[in-house]
Amino acid sequence: MKLITKSLAAASLATAAMAATPAAAQVNGNIGIVSVPAAVAQATARTTAYQQISTTYASQITQIQQKQQQMQTLLQQLDTNNDGQLDPAEQQAAQNAPQAQQLQTLENETAQLSNQIDGARIYAIEQILLQYNAALQTVVQQDNLQLVLSPDAVQYSAPAANVTQKVVAALNTRVPSVQITPPQGWQPAQQSVALYQQVQQILMVAAARQQQAAAQQQTQQPAASGR
Numbered sequence: 001m002k003l004i005t006k007s008l009a010a011a012s013l014a015t016a017a018m019a020a021t022p023a024a025a026q027v028n029g030n031i032g033i034v035s036v037p038a039a040v041a042q043a044t045a046r047t048t049a050y051q052q053i054s055t056t057y058a059s060q061i062t063q064i065q066q067k068q069q070q071m072q073t074l075l076q077q078l079d080t081n082n083d084g085q086l087d088p089a090e091q092q093a094a095q096n097a098p099q100a101q102q103l104q105t106l107e108n109e110t111a112q113l114s115n116q117i118d119g120a121r122i123y124a125i126e127q128i129l130l131q132y133n134a135a136l137q138t139v140v141q142q143d144n145l146q147l148v149l150s151p152d153a154v155q156y157s158a159p160a161a162n163v164t165q166k167v168v169a170a171l172n173t174r175v176p177s178v179q180i181t182p183p184q185g186w187q188p189a190q191q192s193v194a195l196y197q198q199v200q201q202i203l204m205v206a207a208a209r210q211q212q213a214a215a216q217q218q219t220q221q222p223a224a225s226g227r
Contacts, residue, residue, distance in 0.1 A: 029146030032163040033154055034136065037198035039167045040128050045178045046199070049124035052180050053117060060113045067110045074099040074106075118196070119188070120180045125199060126192035127178040128171060135170035139163050 040046055054061065078086060078094045086094060094100055140148065143163060151162075188196075 030144055031157070031161055032139065032143060032145040032148045033151055033157050033161045034139075034148055034167050035151050035164050036132065037195060037202055039135075039164050039171060040125060040132070040195060041199045041202045042165075042168045043128050043171045043175070045128050045171070045175050046125065049178050049180050050121065053120045053124070056180060057117050057120065060116055064110055064113050067106045067113075071103055071106050071110075074103050119182055122188045122192050122196045123182040123186065124178045124180050125196050126189060128175055129189075129192055129195055131171060131175040132167075135167055135174050138170040138174075139166045142166070 075086065077099055078090055078097060080090055080093075081087070136148065139145070143166070145163070148163075
């Protein structure tokens, strides 16, 4: 994931500056709470772009899965005590093992394939981000907001103060779709890279919750049928 890690340190600072606004001691008017990553993650353009990328880069995704399985097989060969992990002694022995070069080659190939997918996703998110300020201004004017804060800057707020969904609706109007093929020579902006990382975390948490809910439902079904 070199495309991401190269810019992540500086990007985290840029995103913090983008998302957080210092609160005034007194504000005469409405205050809105907006999560930038959540708004972008829920945007229709983001969802559609990710679906298109999954289709366009299906070959790369399959290759990544295959290479990850190959790496897992090689790691199992190095796990001499079969405890599911490489202890310090096994790691030392692995450095001189023939599997070491194979693992390094597979890791490099996987990273190159992943960069293609990550680049397309970051490019899609960057296009949405370019429309974010305009979408936010639409909500600011509609709700007569005098101050907009990120959730991290707030200790308490009434649910009605969260206008993230309104920003999502404004984004869907302004940018219903985006391109997924970066132009020649394109380099991602630091804010885009940082925002991509945050969006990915949101999606991973949501997927984990769905899996947990599905697992709970499966365990409850036999109990219900046995009553």
